[in-house]
Amino acid sequence: xxxxxxxxxxxxxxxxxxxxxxxxxxxxxxxxxxxxxxxxxxxxxxxxxxxxxxxxxxxxxxxxxxxxxxxxxxxxxxxxxxxxxxxxxxxxxxxxxxxxxxxxxxxxxxxxxxxxxxxxxxxxxxxxxxxxxxxxxxxxxxxxxxxxxxxxxxxxxxxxxxxxxxxxxxxxxxxxxxxxxxxxxxxxxxxxxxxxxxxxxxxxxxxxxxxxxxxxxxxxxxxxxxxxxxxxxxxxxxxxxxxxxxxxxxxxxxxxxxxxxxxxxxxxxxxxxxxxxxxxxxxxxxxxxxxxxxxxxxxxxxxxxxxxxxxxxxxxxxxxxxxxxxxxxxxxxxxxxxxxxxxxxxxxxxxxxxxxxxxxxxxxxxxxxxxxxxxxxxxxxxxxxxxxxxxxxxxxxxxxxxxxxxxxxxxxxxxxxxxxxxxxxxxxxxxxxxxxxxxxxxxxxxxxxxxxxxxxxxxxxxxxxxxxxxxxxxxxxxxxxxxxxxxxxxxxxxxxxxxxxxxxxxxxxxxxxxxxxxxxxxxxxxxxxxxxxxxxxxxxxxxxxxxxxxxxxxxxxxxxxxxxxxxxxxxxxxxxxxxxxxxxxxxxxxxxxxxxxxxxxxxxxxxxxxxxxxxxxxxxxxxxxxxxxxxxxxxxxxxxxxxxxxxxxxxxxxxxxxxxxxxxxxxxxxxxxxxxxxxxxxxxxxxxxxxxxxxxxxxxxxxxxxxxxxxxxxxxxxxxxxxxxxxxxxxxxxxxxxxxxxxxxxxxxxxxxxxxxxxxxxxxxxxxxxxxxxx
Amino acid sequence: xxxxxxxxxxxxxxxxxxxxxxxxxxxxxxxxxxxxxxxxxxxxxxxxxxxxxxxxxxxxxxxxxxxxxxxxxxxxxxxxxxxxxxxxxxxxxxxxxxxxxxxxxxxxxxxxxxxxxxxxxxxxxxxxxxxxxxxxxxxxxxxxxxxxxxxxxxxxxxxxxxxxxxxxxxxxxxxxxxxxxxxxxxxxxxxxxxxxxxxxxxx
Ligand SMILES: Nc1nc2c(ncn2[C@@H]2O[C@H](COP(=O)(O)OP(=O)(O)OP(=O)(O)O)[C@@H](O)[C@H]2O)c(=O)[nH]1
Ligand SMILES: [Mg+2]
Numbered sequence: 001x002x003x004x005x006x007x008x009x010x011x012x013x014x015x016x017x018x019x020x021x022x023x024x025x026x027x028x029x030x031x032x033x034x035x036x037x038x039x040x041x042x043x044x045x046x047x048x049x050x051x052x053x054x055x056x057x058x059x060x061x062x063x064x065x066x067x068x069x070x071x072x073x074x075x076x077x078x079x080x081x082x083x084x085x086x087x088x089x090x091x092x093x094x095x096x097x098x099x100x101x102x103x104x105x106x107x108x109x110x111x112x113x114x115x116x117x118x119x120x121x122x123x124x125x126x127x128x129x130x131x132x133x134x135x136x137x138x139x140x141x142x143x144x145x146x147x148x149x150x151x152x153x154x155x156x157x158x159x160x161x162x163x164x165x166x167x168x169x170x171x172x173x174x175x176x177x178x179x180x181x182x183x184x185x186x187x188x189x190x191x192x193x194x195x196x197x198x199x200x201x202x203x204x205x206x207x208x209x210x211x212x213x214x215x216x217x218x219x220x221x222x223x224x225x226x227x228x229x230x231x232x233x234x235x236x237x238x239x240x241x242x243x244x245x246x247x248x249x250x251x252x253x254x255x256x257x258x259x260x261x262x263x264x265x266x267x268x269x270x271x272x273x274x275x276x277x278x279x280x281x282x283x284x285x286x287x288x289x290x291x292x293x294x295x296x297x298x299x300x301x302x303x304x305x306x307x308x309x310x311x312x313x314x315x316x317x318x319x320x321x322x323x324x325x326x327x328x329x330x331x332x333x334x335x336x337x338x339x340x341x342x343x344x345x346x347x348x349x350x351x352x353x354x355x356x357x358x359x360x361x362x363x364x365x366x367x368x369x370x371x372x373x374x375x376x377x378x379x380x381x382x383x384x385x386x387x388x389x390x391x392x393x394x395x396x397x398x399x400x401x402x403x404x405x406x407x408x409x410x411x412x413x414x415x416x417x418x419x420x421x422x423x424x425x426x427x428x429x430x431x432x433x434x435x436x437x438x439x440x441x442x443x444x445x446x447x448x449x450x451x452x453x454x455x456x457x458x459x460x461x462x463x464x465x466x467x468x469x470x471x472x473x474x475x476x477x478x479x480x481x482x483x484x485x486x487x488x489x490x491x492x493x494x495x496x497x498x499x500x501x502x503x504x505x506x507x508x509x510x511x512x513x514x515x516x517x518x519x520x521x522x523x524x525x526x527x528x529x530x531x532x533x534x535x536x537x538x539x540x541x542x543x544x545x546x547x548x549x550x551x552x553x554x555x556x557x558x559x560x561x562x563x564x565x566x567x568x569x570x571x572x573x574x575x576x577x578x579x580x581x582x583x584x585x586x587x588x589x590x591x592x593x594x595x596x597x598x599x600x601x602x603x604x605x606x607x608x609x610x611x612x613x614x615x616x617x618x619x620x621x622x623x624x625x626x627x628x629x630x631x632x633x634x635x636x637x638x639x640x641x642x643x644x645x646x647x648x649x650x651x652x653x654x655x656x657x658x659x660x661x662x663x664x665x666x667x668x669x670x671x672x673x674x675x676x677x678x679x680x681x682x683x684x685x686x687x688x689x690x691x692x693x694x695x696x697x698x699x700x701x702x703x704x705x706x707x708x709x710x711x712x713x714x715x716x717x718x719x720x721x722x723x724x725x726x727x728x729x730x731x732x733x734x735x736x737x738x739x740x741x742x743x744x745x746x747x748x749x750x751x752x753x754x755x756x757x758x759x760x761x762x763x764x765x766x767x768x769x770x771x772x773x774x775x
Numbered sequence: 776x777x778x779x780x781x782x783x784x785x786x787x788x789x790x791x792x793x794x795x796x797x798x799x800x801x802x803x804x805x806x807x808x809x810x811x812x813x814x815x816x817x818x819x820x821x822x823x824x825x826x827x828x829x830x831x832x833x834x835x836x837x838x839x840x841x842x843x844x845x846x847x848x849x850x851x852x853x854x855x856x857x858x859x860x861x862x863x864x865x866x867x868x869x870x871x872x873x874x875x876x877x878x879x880x881x882x883x884x885x886x887x888x889x890x891x892x893x894x895x896x897x898x899x900x901x902x903x904x905x906x907x908x909x910x911x912x913x914x915x916x917x918x919x920x921x922x923x924x925x926x927x928x929x930x931x932x933x934x935x936x937x938x939x940x941x942x943x944x945x946x947x948x949x950x951x952x953x954x955x956x957x958x959x960x961x962x963x964x965x966x967x968x969x970x971x972x973x974x975x976x977x978x
Binding site for chain 2: 393396397402405406408409410412413416462463464466467468470471473474571574575578582
C-alpha cells in the first residue's frame, strides 16, 4: 500500500511537469538534429509511463482482497472490548482481596511478637520469683556467690519490663517480689562488703579473693577494686616496712650495704609487679578487660608512698643532699676554698642512684605494657587514645617518677664533678714511662669518661645519659684539650745539643768531655730532653685521644641500641644521636691539635737544621768539568751527607712518635726539603756536567725519601725534577722536544718564565738563545 | 632534601620558667599547631626544622627544655654547645619575669661567651591579663643587651619572626667569625654585644 502511494505521488509529479521537455522548448527547436533527439527522448519517456501504468493495473486485484478481509474483522473487535473490561473488573477484585489478607497477616505477626513478649515477661516474672526464692535461701545458706548470681540476674532484667509488670493484674505480687529483691540486694551488698572488710582485716587471702569476685556481679566494680586494692596495698606496705627496717637496721651484710636502698626499692617494685602479674587474670575474668588500670591506680598510690619512704631514708643516710651541696659549692669556683669531696667517695652513691632509677624505669615500663595490653583487649579504637593518655599521665606524673627525676637532677652535677675532678687528678698525676709513646693521662682520662657515661647509661634515663655525654664533650674539649694545648704551646725546645750536632763531629766529643768535667749544666740538658719528650708524648696523646673518642662513640652507640631494644621513641634516638655527634666532633679537634703540633715541630725542630744542610749545596760548585765530575763520582760532595743528616734528625721522632704522626711529620719534612732545594738551586750556576751531577743528586735524594714515608713524594719533587731536566739539556732549543705539543705525558709544573730562569742558570747557554725561545 | 643538605647548622635552646609556653612556641614553629592539653616537658625535647634564608638552607636544631626545677641540671648541660638561647617568660605572669636575672646568671655560668640570647615575652593574646608592661621588659632587655620580642604561640604572632630573625643573626655571626679567624688570630674573641638586624624578609 505504501508502494502504491509512492507511485501515485510520482504520477502526480509527472502530470505536473508532464515531461522533462516542455512544449516551448519543442516549438523553439529549429534544427532537425535537435528535433530527432527530443523525439527520441519523448518516445522513451512514453515507454516508461506505459510500464508504470501496467504495474498499477496489476495491483487492483490484491487491493480488493485486502478490503474484503477488513470488512470481515469488524464484529470480532466488539467481542474483544467486552472481554477486556471483564478482566479489569476481576483484577480490581483480586487486588482488594490481597490487601485484606496482608493486613490480617500483619496483625497476626504483631500478635505473635506480643505473645513472645508475654512469654518472655512470664519467664522474667518466673525468674524474678525464682530469684526471690533463690536469694532468700542462698542468703540463709551464706551461699553469697549464688545470691549474687541471682541479684546479677535480676539486675540484668529489662527494667521497663519489670515496671510494666507492676502495672498488670499481678502487680501486687511482683511489687512484693521486687521489694524483696531490692532488700536482698542491699543486704547482700552490705554483707559482702562487711565480709570482704573482715577478710581484709583478718588477712585471709582466700576470703578476700572470694568476696572480691562477687562485687562485679552486684555492679560494684569500682568498690570491689578499691577494697581489693586497699588489701593489696596494706600487704605491700607491711612488707615494705619490714624491708626498710632491715635495710636501715645495723646488721646489713657488708656486701649488700652500699646498694641496700636500691635493693630495698627493687624489692618493693618487684613485689608490686608480682601482684599485678598474679591479679591480672582474676581482674580480667571477673571484672572484664580495662579494669587493670583502676587497680594499678590504687597500687601506685602505695608504691609512691613506700618509694618516697625509701628515698627519704636513702637521702638521709647517704647524706645525699649535703654531698650535692658540697659538690655544688666546689664547682661554683668560689674564691674561698671550700670543703671538697674526694671523687672516689661519691662512687657508691652514684652507683646506687643510677641503679634505683633503672629499677624504677623498668617497673614503669612493665606497668605500661600490662595496662596497654589490658586496654587493647577491652576497648574500641576510639577510647584507647584517651586511655593511653591516662596511662602516660599516671606513669609520668606519679610520685615515683618525679622523685626519681629529682634524684637524677642531683646525680648529674655530682657525676660531672666526679668526672672533672678525676680527669684533673689524672692530669696532675700524669706519668710517662720510658719507651711508651703516650703518657698515663691519655688512657686514664678515657677510662674515667667512659666510666661516667656508662654509669649514666645504666640509669636507663635517656636525658641523664645525654646530659653526661654533653658534660663529657665539654670536659674533653675544654678541660682536657686545654691541657694538651698548653703543653704544646710551650713549644719544642731548640737546644745547644742541636747546635753541636749541626757542627763538626769533633764538637760532639768536645761536648761529651765537657760534660764529664761538669762544665755543662747537665740539669739543663736533661730538662730540655724531658721537654722534648713531653712535647712528643703530648702529640701522641692528642692522636690517641682523637681515636679514643671515635671508639667511645661507636661503643656507646652499640650499648644504647642494646639497652633500648624495645625501641625508644624516635625522638629519644635523635636526642642521643645528636649528643653523640657533638662528642665525636671533639675527635677532629684533637686531630687539629695534632696537626698544629706537627707543623710546629717541623718548623722549630727540623727546619732550622735542614736549611743549612741544603744551603751547603751552594758551596759545592756545579759549574764543573769532566775532572771534577769524576772526583764527585768518587767522593760524594753533598747529597750523602744530607741524607745521613736527615736520617739523624728524624730518628728521635721515629722512636718518639706514633707511626702515623711520624709519617705526617716526614711528609712535612719532605715538603720543606723540596721548597728549600728549589730556592737553593735557583742561586747556583751549572755547566752541562753540573746539570748531570744535580740530576744524580736529586735522584739519590728522592730515592731515599721514598723509602722513609708512605706518602708519595714524586709530586712534591715534580718541579725540582723538571728543573733537573732543563739543566740537563744539550742545547737551549732542545727544550722544545719536551715542551708544548711534545710534552707527552709530562705536565709542566714550571711556567715558561721559570723555564727561562732555569735555563739561564746554565753558564754555557746564551741569553739571546733563551730570549729567542718561543714557549 | 637529604639530611645533610644544609649550609648552616645551628643549635637553639629554649629556657625559662615552667609553663611560660616554650613547648608551644616550638610546636607552633616546627609543626604549625598549638597543642591542646600540653603536659609539662620532661627533661628535654628535641626537634629539627630546616628553613631557607636568602637561598641558603639553615638547619635549626631546637632543644625545648623543661622549666621545672628538678630538670635544671639536665638542661644546663645543653647551654655550652648552644649557638642561641631563647629566654622565655609569660607576660601574664610577673613571677616568670622576676626570675629572669636568675636565668641570666645560669647563662653566664654555663653558656659560651659568643651565644646569642634573645628575650621573649609570650602569650600576648592574653592582653587583658598582662602583668608585665612592655616597656619594662624592653628596658630590661636593653640593659642586658638582648633583643626583645613579644609572641603568641596560640595566635602564631611573631613566632616565625622569632626563629627566622635568630637564624639570620646566627648566619651573620658565623660569617663574622670566619672573617675573624682568617686573620690568623685563632684566640677566642670577646663576647660581643649583639646588634640585631631584621635582615630577613619573612618568607
Ligand atoms: N593563651 C596562650 N596560652 C599559651 C600560649 N603558649 C602556651 N600557652 C599555654 O601555657 C601552658 C604551658 O605551655 P607549655 O608550652 O607547656 O609551657 P612550657 O614552657 O613548655 O612548660 P614546661 O615544659 O613545664 O617548661 C599551656 O597550657 C599552653 O596552652 C600562648 O601564646 N597563649
Ligand atoms: Mg615544655
